[in-house]
Amino acid sequence: MSLNLKSLISVLNAKCEGLENDVFIDHISIDSRSLQNGSQTLFFALTGVNNDAHLFIPDLIEKGVQNFVVHYIPKELPGKANFLVVENTLDALQEFAAYYRNLFHFPIIGLTGSNGKTIVKEWLNFLLSPDYNIIRSPKSYNSQVGVPLSVIAINEKHNLGIFEAGISTVNEMAKLEKIIKPNIGVLTNIGSAHDEGFLNLVQKIDEKLLLFKDCPVIIYQKTEVVDSCLTQFAAEYMMHPRKLFSWSFTDKSADVFILKKESKNDHTNIQYQYQNETFALEIPFSDSASIENAISCLLVLLHFKYDQTTIQNRIEMLYPVRMRLEVKNGINNCSIIDDSYSSDFQSLKIALDFLESQTKKNASKTVILSDIFQSGFSNEELYSKVAQLIVDNKINRVIGIGATISSFAAKFPNSQMFQNTAAFIQSIESLNFQNETILIKGARSFEFEEIVSLLEEKTHETVLEINLDAISHNFNYFKSKLAPNVKMMVMVKAFGYGNGGLEIAKLLEHHKVDYLGVAFADEGISLKNGGIKLPIMVLNPESTSFPSIIQYQLEPEIYSIKGLNAFLKIAREKKLKDFPIHIKIDTGMHRLGFEENTIEELIETLKGNSTVRVQSILSHLATSDDPKHYDFVNKQIALFEKLSSRLMNELNINPIRHILNTSGISNFPDSQYNMVRLGIGLYGVSNDPAEQKYLENVGTLKSIISQVRNIPAGDSVGYGRRFMANKETKIATIPIGYADGISRLWGNEVGFVNIKNQKAPIVGSVCMDMLMVNVSEIDCKEGDPVIIFGESPTVIEMAEALKTIPYEIMTSISQRVKRVFFR
Template identity: 85%
Template sequence: MSINLKSLIPVLNAEWTGSDTDIFVDHISIDSRSLQNGPQTLFIALSGANNDAHLYIAELIEKGVQNFAVQYIPENVKGKANFFVVKNTLKALQELAAYYRDLFDFPIIGLTGSNGKTIVKEWLNFLLSPDYNIIRSPKSYNSQVGVPLSVIAINEKHNLGIFEAGISTVNEMVNLEKIIKPNIGVLTNIGSAHDEGFENLTQKINEKLLLFKKSAVIIYQKNELVDKCLLDFSAQYPLENRALFSWSFADASADVFILKKETKNDSTTIKYQYKDEIFNLEIPFSDSASIENAISCLLVLLHFEYDFTIIQNRMEMLYPVEMRLEVKNGIHNCSLIDDSYSSDFQSLKIALDFLESQKKNASKAVILSDIFQSGFSNEELYSKVAQLISDNKINRVIGIGTTISSFQDKFPNSTMFQNTAAFIAEIENLNFNNETILIKGARSFQFEEIVSLLEEKTHETVLEINLDAINHNLNYFKSKLADDVKIMVMVKAFGYGNGGLEIAKLLEHNKVNYLGVAFADEGISLKNGGIKLPIMVLNPESTSFPSIIQYKLEPEIYSIKGLNAFLKIAREKNLKDFPIHIKVDTGMHRLGFEDNTIDELIATLKGNSTVRVQSILSHLATSDDPKHFDFVEKQISLFERLSSKLISELNINPIRHILNTSGISNFPDAQYNMVRLGIGLYGVSNDPAEQKYLENVGTLKSIISQVRTIPAGDSVGYGRRFMADKETKIATIPIGYADGISRLWGNQIGFVTIKNQKAYIVGSVCMDMLMVDVSHIDCKEGDSVIIFGESPTVIEMAEALKTIPYEIMTSISQRVKRVFFR
């Protein structure tokens, strides 16, 4: 894209403040952390409940950004850049995208629904790309922000667009329709996602249909409710010659009637009737969701009047869509970012931003295949890719493919291979060591083989950590805070079992103010991993004080003995104003200065220049239990008195903080200068009403190692604690109490989820294995198993085991591989 700033003033209804409007921008950004921001960037400063990008404008100007859309101009940047001042920057982003969309006139497919949007989009891209130069939403960019960013990526070479639109409540789709303006509408599966945002299913369908106000054809699965909604929709938004193109398993009046479907192993034969003819279609899937998504794609191909032979040949090559970026441990202390199933220019930009936010090692490498469907000439495309690589400070590039190899001269410090096989043949000589490696390739290059070779080998049980869910939960709690309140996030105990360094990097990327750990070695590990945020050590042992000073950690001091010990070492090292955190005991009676020791604390600190009281804190004992809220109020009152006395007597201005996760929600008047977010970040609340607003972060997965059928009377496991009363199918799963699964969860108390069905644990949980009854489940060896996540949740497990979710989460052994994804 290339837009003259002057042309945007009337589009955005903006007040212009700056030196020159005769400037062209070719990049729209909303992320101040992106290394892709530069002189040709128009930065749109979004402002919401959780963050205000206006705060980062000065920093962006220092990095060379000169053009901004803002709701106000901060005092410290007035006269230093060009500004569009608008009433609402999100609205401005959407209006800019709608204006830009109107500059192009080619078919646009718009997808909406509860489930399947991204998969149908990716499959349509695969099915149609031999004949069209396609622009599509990268990943699942379907939100109020994601849709405009997707549309702005259109260029003059594109001749077909595929964009998805997702909404969570009413009055959202009207904005997205103005931006996408699809000629062809596809309504995918309508399920329960975001039900809470709508009064009922009818309202939900009606809102989604608003995307199709100007669509000449609407493709959908026929049923009574959708038909009724479409009838009302067509009456309200009439369009001459609009066609409704339907399919159905049950209604023979549908345009495409599915007569029969037969599944065998991992494939399905669909027998369907279209225009009085009968066809058989083979697709390489057997699950119902994939079958429905494939039928939606079939109708698009039929609408485009493809020959049946082409339809069959292309659809039998459909593939599973990997919709996430994963962070994995690699060989030789490398970290891998696995994006091995797609290679297009827009998703490369996203992946490079993710690489920067998650890099464990200072050295960054990219393994990149030929890029398809860019809309640019090869010369222009690889010039742009080379600039991206340079902007993101990538240390080396490994290109795979004939096209990228021909442009090797554009990539300093690069190695090129004609194909994946040639790369694999040389992999031992490429010396992968202490690097963060982005692996990004088009599906045809089979980069999953590269990931397999570079990935650290561990057993098949993994804990998947959803970084998007962590972002969501962080923003949920941020939205409860006053504007000037800082946030400390607890990453102790290996990030509550989820992984310390990776989560710390995400939190640093999101500009939290402090990290909290229990012991010095946890903080040292984070500092060695490159974390620059201040880190508070909550339970420092006196033997760790020298290391705390060496690594610039900040100790919590909770006793006179501990204070004197730290002061002694600090004086020996000639420290000045070293930050410490004073813990006062307000009723927890675990650690902290009590009321009767405050005077001695003041006397010890008064006049001391070796240390500086960075914060004063205390800890609530019962902030999650309404029965004891009166006790919490007493704690807060005592904290106010003790901390105020310290501030007055020592003439200091420290941060004060007492609220933990449940305190943030239940005691908003006690936020002081900072709060400490713990278990809530990881998707767990003690309040069932609040729990529905949090997203699950960790999913513990394994596989079925073996399936056997035992006769009635046989037993399973140690001690013969399970005796079969009938013929029973048993699946063995390679996870046990050495991995953190409590033995109390066995013997038909606990369950796992296989193929979306409960499978109860039979017999005792072993050290490395457990067995489940799968008599009612059609499963096989190698099938995926959910140990916990959405079902069962850690809350369900904790209730059954009469413990707390913290114990379930922190018990997961570090021999279980953590996989981080977005």
């Protein structure tokens, strides 16, 4: 991309300020934190309910960015950069992407549906890449922002595009259709995702079909409801002759009819009828979702007129799609970012931004990178661009693997090159990996999973997977409930509610939250040592920790006269001035805090004191999640208003005030004051079933089957013989137990695990390191994955069965369980 900025003024219907000479741009950005921003970047300052990228423009100008698309020009910045002023910056980004798309005239495949979009996109890329130079959406970039960013990556060397479009409600797809303008449409599985955004299934299908408004070919699974919607759609949009290319398991009138389907050993053999001929096809999967996705790919290949031999040879090589970046603990105090199944230029840019957000304090950054395929650039241009990315992202060491990248070694500072993965593995010990954050990014053919295995810290096979995108989603959900300028404190105490403190804190810092909250000083110290720069409030400081709190610039909650005097004594000894403290008022929780009869003494102690500054006044609601006690909550809020106002008036201060916790944010929106505290909601749990459906699951506890055995009727399982088989029973043993945090009360057929989307009841007592489940009705084997909790069972289900709360389930997971973070 190289575009004259002046040429975009009419495209964006913008007013221009500051632009005098010709300026050329080669990079579009919406992320102020990206190290890839530079002098030829055009930055779109997007705004949302609680986000305004205009606030970061001064920092960007300092870093050399000179070109901005804005809704308004921030004060004191006119004349300091080039500004294109528009009505709405998101609309402008989409208009720019639509303009850019129309500069190219090769075929575009557009995908939409509820499920399977990303998998079908990646599989089509694999199936068609031997014959085309493909540009595709990176990762799952299918949103109102993701689609324009995907399309903007097109260059002159591409000759086929594959883009996915995702929507969550009405009036969204028309904008994406203008940007993608597909020539071939693929409608994947229509499921329940985003049902809440539509009146009914028909409305959802109608909205998705708008992607294909001008599309000559639509590929889809033939069903009565989809056919009905397509009939109406065709009547409304008769722009030109349109081909409907359908498939079905049940309807013989479909263009491709699946005559037979047999699954065995994780493979499925199908027979299908097409143009009055019958063909056989082996699909290397047995689950229904993968089979449907493979059939969608089959129809695309048939549309492209591939012969049956080529179709079979390529489809039998399909592979599980990794749609995420994973953060894992590595050897020698390293962190591993595992992106070992893809290597293209766009996803490299995304991975490098993620690397920056996850790098520990003082850790060096290393990239292990294979040859890059399908960039659309010549090798010379491609590796020049990659080398510049490496420099821009301040990468300390590059390890290239592959003949092509090795031939451009001179372009990369501090690099080591290997012809293949085997050569790298032979030299791995001499490379001395330690105290590094290592991005491992390679094309599938390089088998970089072997490198991940060698560099990953060895732990047992039970892991807690943390979805960082789900945390971002939940954070933004609650932030959208806040009035403008209300600050957000997020609680990361108790090891991030069992999910991992530092990694989540880094993500929250990336989101520019205002405060982090921890329970004890050592939690805050750990975050500071990990490089966190956000203000951190310590909610339960012990007086013995005050020197450390001061040393690490933490901010203590003060809840008693005794504690205040102890802190003031140390503060005077250290000759502090205006050190921030937070005053806790007890409004009825009766746990910690100044009660009403101690406010007078508190005021007298603080009056005229210059060693500390009251940064905030807070209290805590006892029953904000229980409608039966809302009257009590209102009394708490009224008392907080009274006592905090008195403190402010008599001390002549204007601190932050905050009383709302997660359920308070949702249930008492009129009491947000200057800040709210988000806790369990960030981790995907709400006490309100209506709200729960808007939150995403964050933590999934996984293990595997260690052993499967059949026991006869009359035999028992586990300690105390608490399970007695009344018939021959198939038992699977899972390597997780109460030492990992699974309550013994969850055993003896109270609880279950999930194997192949089926419930497997826990039988007998939960042991220290393992538990046993009944898998008599499940086709499973040793090594198969097991979900202990996540989507099913949820921590809410477990808590209800155990008569406890989700907090306890989550925070009980032992530190010996490895945490894997992914996006």
